Each structure stands twice: as structure tokens, then as C-alpha cells.
Amino acid sequence: MNRRSFCRDLLAGGLALTLPARAQAEDPVRIDTHAHVFTRDLTLAGERRYAPDYDASIADYLAMLDRNGMTNGVLIQPSFLGTDNSYMVSALKREPKRLRGIAVLAPEAEETAMRDLAGSGVVGLRLNLIGKPDPAFASPVWQAHLARVKALGWQIEVQAEARRLQALLPPLVEAGVPVVVDHFGRIDPALGTDDAGFAQLLGFGAGQRVWVKLSGAYRIGKGEDGARHASAAAARLRDAFGVQRLVWGSDWPHTQFETVATPARALSDLALWIPDAAERAIALGRTPAQLFRFDA
Template sequence: MDRTKRAITRRGFAAGAVFWAASAGSGQKAFAAMTPQDNTIDTHAHVFHRGLKLAPGRRYAPDYDAPLDLYLKQLDDNGMTNGVLVQPSFLGTDNSYLAESLKTAGGRLRGIAVIDAAISPEQIGVLDRASVVGIRLNLVGQPLPDLAAPEWKGLLANIKAAHWQIEIQRNAADLAVLVPKLLDHGLRIVLDHYALPDPKLGVADPAFAEILKLGASRNVWIKISAPYRNGGNGEAFAREAYPLLRNAYGLDRLLWGSDWPHTQFEASQTYAKNRHFLDELVTDPDERAKILASPKALFRF
């Protein structure tokens, strides 16, 4: 990352922090009608700081801190009761800060780890007791895994035994091939960011039609999160995609995530902006409440 981009990133994140502080009052008013028993769950966020060891071969690394206390403030200011921390790809398989953050949050958060395929059942157990409920495969720019390899067969069996989920970030065309193979192992699958169809085609991408078919399995969930990761017309795409996803998956298989702190999009995104977009996307308050509450079972809250 060059100096200009670093400066933009720092300024963008700082500007977002000012916006969050200014919008706290309006956020509290907007969600004042919610009753204490309502679960409102943000299923996708990251925490990190610059003192953490970075993974070799990473695609990028932020030059700012996104600490736990600031994330918890976003939850409070935006009427969210719970959150899910996803291990950032640039931290690799060292999930220690993730586990530390989950412990500090005292049961309010759950975690999705990044692991090595050779992880032992005992190590999975340690993470499970730390409130980790699944693994993430961020396959952007990576080769697809050979699920027939012995280490992958063993891993998938251990994931199933732990009742964990597998969260995947990959383009829709590859997901349409990979996900059915994972479903054959009896696993629960979560697809990131609308399943990332070709941004030039949007809902017309033939692979997106295949993603819609996966809803019939009832073992696939999809995140209606980070529309900006679906190209320059991401919000327009999201508005077209939402009714199709709702009909194919049902409200109880749609997950909302803030994608905080919006890595590589810090200059244009804030938590409040993404939370408000959900209100615009899902205009029916009952539908919205179901989407925000339904992750409770999947993430073991």
C-alpha cells in the first residue's frame, strides 16, 4: 500500500469515527422502540490493531486500529445487541486476538476463525470454548481447496462434529461449484456479501441463479452485507437481489452484517450508513426484525 493510499485510509477511518460519534443520538432514537428481549445481531465485523503479527502473503493490511471497544460502541449506538467477529485474512491463523476479544466481551460476541486444514479436534475444542462457532474460507485470489485431500476430509468431519459453520468469501461462479460439495458433507454454509456475483451482470449472472437454488437445501445462509463489495452499483444490485434471496432462502436464512470497519472502503463507509441501508433495503419492520434476530441459533447466542 503506497503512502497516498495509507493517508486516504487513515483520513477515511477518522472521518467515519467522527460521523459515528455525531450519529449516536439519532441511532439511539431510531431503535428506541425495540424491547430488551429483541435480538439484533450483526453477523460480520472485524477487530484488529497495528501491533498484531501479520500473515505472510497477505493481500493488504490496514494502517489503523479497529479495537474491540470501538466496535462495541458501534453496536450500542446502532441498537445492536450482539455481534460476530470474523478473523481478518491479514492476521492468518493466529486467532489469539479474536479469542481475547470474545472473552472480554463477556458473551455478547461470537467468533469465526481462520484455521489451518491440519488443525486437531483438540484445538477446535479450545476455540469452541472461546465462543468460536465456525471457520472462514476467504478464497479471494486463492486456489479452491481440494476437498478430496485427506486433510480436508478430516477437517470437514471435525467441523461437522463441532457443529460449526463454514463461512466462505468467493465469487458466485466458484461458489456454485464448491458449495454443493460441502453440503454433501452435511455442513452448514454461510456465503459472504450476497455471494459476490459478477458485478457487471448482477442478478443476471447465471451463477447467481445457481446460488438462489442453494436456498432449497436449508443448510445455506447468505449475508446481505457490504453491497459496496459488489461493484460501483452495489446498492442498486442489493435492491434487486434482496427479493430474490428472500424468496429463495427465506428470512431465517438471511444474515445482516455491518462489515465494520469496511476495510479498503473506509473513506466511503460507516457502520451507521450500512445499518441505515438495511432499513432502506428491507422496508418492512417485521421482516427486518426477523433478519436481525434469526442468527441467534446459528451463532449459538
């Protein structure tokens, strides 16, 4: 099966999970906090590491949520679309109660534009710093930007290698905004939980302003290595942060890993990372409902 046909079958739902009715009844709120929507005909950012050759449409995503037993979803602006958040916003306007969004903006973005996004269901910004330098958070432009983010009650999501988090997170925490770290903190696949940056990330568990996403195990190691790293990392993150500051995301449509991942597998992995059903309900429901303002 080639990559494009695999993606088509995945989006069509042939590889999804059907949840027992009892599980759905016990966990009335189940939130997928990390996914992307896009189509091939959208204008791509000039600087990008990846360009999709298939569509992951709004309709596809909503259908996937239904099949995977999710009541709500959070859409993350994909980096290859840059700061043009319009397609994601169209999804939020289509399902204002069911969806929330995390946008990508330049620090020079005007307050009116940010307020418009907030009115459409955007609840935060993403900093995807893979392949990019650390932002100059101490500069006047960034200080003003972070003040606008705080005034809106938004969060900031960070995707960066674990070794960089010790420098990246403190300025954001000090700015008074909630910070969400993507994909287990992007620990080094060669080091796993021995990554010194991961140990530093655990230190932020003592505070109350940092959350971590259990998502995209394939981004921290190939095959069994990724599974092993994710299981070990999840256990240590639970100890350091408590389950109340962990959330889960499908990472749909698993960009660059479409042939090795499915939403069903992502959900079954969560049961391994958080074996206790009551704790899983917190990570799937109570915590993300508050963090992404579904209860607002």
C-alpha cells in the same frame, strides 16, 4: 479529509446512527454478524491482499455496537491475520455473552486447538477464497477437517466469487455443516444479478443448509451500481431462501472501503433490502441468534 482521519472519526463514532428507543424496544435482539477487529501492531500473514494502516480495536467495535443499537456481534477473523486468531479470541473472552467468532484455520488444525477455540466462543470457520484456489474438499485432510467441524456443531462461511459457488458449496453441504455465504455471494459488479453464479446460488435456497449475508454492497459494485445490485439481489434472495435464512452484517470497519461506508449506512440499507419491520427482526435477531449460537 484523508483516509486515516476519516477512519479515526468513523471509529470514534461521529458518523454512527442513533436508533429510536421504540425500535430498540421492539427488537430486543439485534445482531451484527460480520465485523473485524485488529490493530496495526499485530503480525500480518505472509500472503495477503491488504494491510491496514489504522486500528479497529475491540473497544472501538463494542462502542460501535452500542451506538448502532446492536445487542450482539460476530467477529470474523480478517484474512490479513492468517490463522492467528488470538486477538479475536481475546475479544470473545472479554465479552463471552455478547460476542461470537468465526476463525480461520488450516485444514490440518488439531482437534484440541479447535475445541479450545469453541470454548472461547468460536462457532465456525471462514474460507476467504478471493485470490485463492478452490480447496481440495475430497482429499483425506479436508474430509477429516470437515468431520471435526461437524462434530463441533460449527458452520463454515464462504467468501468467493459467485461463479465459483456452484463447485464450492455442495461438498460443504454434503459434509453436514451449515454454510453461510458472505456479501450477497460476491456477484460480479459488471453483471449484477445477471451473474450466472448468482442464479446458481439462488438454487441452494431449496435446501435448508445454506444462509446468505446481506452485507458489503460496495463489494459488489461501486456507488449507485453497488446499491442497485444489492437491492435487486436482496429481493431475489428473499424469494429463494426466505427471510429466515438471511442475516445482516455491518462489515465494520469496511476494510478497503472505509471512506465510502459507515455502520449507520449499512443498517439503513437493511431497511431498503427488507422493508418489513417484522421480517427485519428475523434477519437481525431470531435467525442469527440460532445460527451463531447466542441462544446456546
